[in-house]
Amino acid sequence: MMATVIHEHPSFRAAPMLIGGRRETCGRVLDVIDPYSGQRVGTVPMAGIEDVRRAIETAYAYRPRLTRYARAQILERVAALLRERTEEASDLISRESGLSKKDLRYEIGRVADVLLFAAKEALRDDSQSFSCDLTPHGKARRVFTQCEPLDGVIVAITPFNHPMNQVAHKVAPAIATNNRVVLKPSEKVPLSAQYLAELLYEAGLPEPMLQVVTGDPREIADELITHRHVQLVTFTGGVAIGKSIAAKAGYRRIVLELGGNDPLIVLEDADLDRAAALAVQGSYRNSGQRCTAVKRMLVQRSIAAPFTERLVELTRAWTFGDPFDEDNEMGTVIDERAALLFKSRVDEAITQGARLLTGNTRRGALFAPTVIDRVDPSMTVVREETFGPVSPIIAFDTVDEAIRISNGTAYGLSSGICTNRLDLIRRFVDELQVGTVNIWEVPGYRIELSPFGGIKDSGLGYKEGVQEAMKSFTNLKTFSLPWG
Numbered sequence: 001m002m003a004t005v006i007h008e009h010p011s012f013r014a015a016p017m018l019i020g021g022r023r024e025t026c027g028r029v030l031d032v033i034d035p036y037s038g039q040r041v042g043t044v045p046m047a048g049i050e051d052v053r054r055a056i057e058t059a060y061a062y063r064p065r066l067t068r069y070a071r072a073q074i075l076e077r078v079a080a081l082l083r084e085r086t087e088e089a090s091d092l093i094s095r096e097s098g099l100s101k102k103d104l105r106y107e108i109g110r111v112a113d114v115l116l117f118a119a120k121e122a123l124r125d126d127s128q129s130f131s132c133d134l135t136p137h138g139k140a141r142r143v144f145t146q147c148e149p150l151d152g153v154i155v156a157i158t159p160f161n162h163p164m165n166q167v168a169h170k171v172a173p174a175i176a177t178n179n180r181v182v183l184k185p186s187e188k189v190p191l192s193a194q195y196l197a198e199l200l201y202e203a204g205l206p207e208p209m210l211q212v213v214t215g216d217p218r219e220i221a222d223e224l225i226t227h228r229h230v231q232l233v234t235f236t237g238g239v240a241i242g243k244s245i246a247a248k249a250g251y252r253r254i255v256l257e258l259g260g261n262d263p264l265i266v267l268e269d270a271d272l273d274r275a276a277a278l279a280v281q282g283s284y285r286n287s288g289q290r291c292t293a294v295k296r297m298l299v300q301r302s303i304a305a306p307f308t309e310r311l312v313e314l315t316r317a318w319t320f321g322d323p324f325d326e327d328n329e330m331g332t333v334i335d336e337r338a339a340l341l342f343k344s345r346v347d348e349a350i351t352q353g354a355r356l357l358t359g360n361t362r363r364g365a366l367f368a369p370t371v372i373d374r375v376d377p378s379m380t381v382v383r384e385e386t387f388g389p390v391s392p393i394i395a396f397d398t399v400d401e402a403i404r405i406s407n408g409t410a411y412g413l414s415s416g417i418c419t420n421r422l423d424l425i426r427r428f429v430d431e432l433q434v435g436t437v438n439i440w441e442v443p444g445y446r447i448e449l450s451p452f453g454g455i456k457d458s459g460l461g462y463k464e465g466v467q468e469a470m471k472s473f474t475n476l477k478t479f480s481l482p483w484g
């Protein structure tokens, strides 16, 4: 039950700031609250601008010289440690995020994958060579390439929704490329970032390669983005903050992975049981808090009724509640404020003509999986990103209309398509304005190695995924030698 008075959780953790391997405490702290119980599960230091400068300067002063083998070994060791400690790590993340143990065991597996892929990529020779005698004015020379770490520091700013995996996607490729990072995790879930950092140190990471600063972004974010030693800002989070970072970053590289409003498009030839199973997974896993969660269901009108019936049935069976109860698929959303926002958006849609089929109940930060149909694309619940377990159904008649509705928001992250019609699949792949089109999968499907990221308001088109992140974290130098 939600507590009204804040009590400390039995496994309360007062985490330090991590700068250059020193574990520092701070006069001011931020409380980390369990969204389910309302208990205080820990505190983290509230860094000031001076702490941020020290973190960046410590990182900048250090020049990593780890061999490829050493980098791969560290990353592999952490993957193994994390797998061994899956229960401890997922307990910690669950306490600060309210996500279910089920979701978090899966997340730990993903983090281990990120680490393993980064280890393998570190071992891969990324140089190229080009003969120069290819044309009539060629020469007997050869051009070679090599990837070098950035001279400046990488600042990584991460969101709350995948508390450890978002951090891993920035830190592991940075280590694999011999870079130095200052990480600022979400103030809502900072303990899992601290935990991963401690594991990396335990596995032998030179400590100045990773600093973790926590605090109030209003106070420290600008310094993180504009300090003269920062060369690249990699940010995952909401559109408004991403755009404000872009405006401030100036002559620095930026990688922005922003919000999404992804459709699952179900056509009349689809196997409806299979489509409905994907729909609930896409909509409710991780409490619907994935940038690539299914946030709109575009369903061909001729099969809308039987699809909706199946969706409602599966939604009612989607168990939710205590995140530690093994029977629950879903825990809470990130906080009560978020749950109130989802409810108000669904309520607004209902007053505008949508029909509530199940859910839309709230207790504290618990929000029931919710299905509404008769949704119009102009309603806020689907026009904006609704970052929770809500399934709004929009009916369409023609494929042209489905593509138009799908492309009709500011976002362009990913999509899922349920059809076997090859001619139509081709059209969706070509015409959807998104970074990813998954046929017969949820929009969130990916492997941690493959390119991932959005266009339009979802991102600038630069991708993440271990391989792409490593590219953006390096400078490509060419040199040529006088032999062919």
Ligand code: NAD
Pocket (backbone or CB within 6 Å): 157, 158, 159, 160, 161, 162, 184, 185, 186, 187, 217, 218, 221, 222, 236, 237, 238, 239, 241, 242, 244, 245, 256, 257, 258, 259, 260, 290, 291, 292, 385, 387, 413, 453, 454, 458
């Ligand atoms: P958020 O934008 O509120 O916060 C993200 C991070 O930005 C946090 O660490 C926060 O402290 C920091 N921040 C806050 N103010 C800042 C400022 N002025 N300058 C710099 N940093 C600042 O996002 P959130 O609520 O934590 O996460 C949810 C959002 O993230 C959703 O929109 C979701 O779609 C998006 N997301 C995108 C991807 C992707 O890969 N495209 C992945 C996961 C989440």
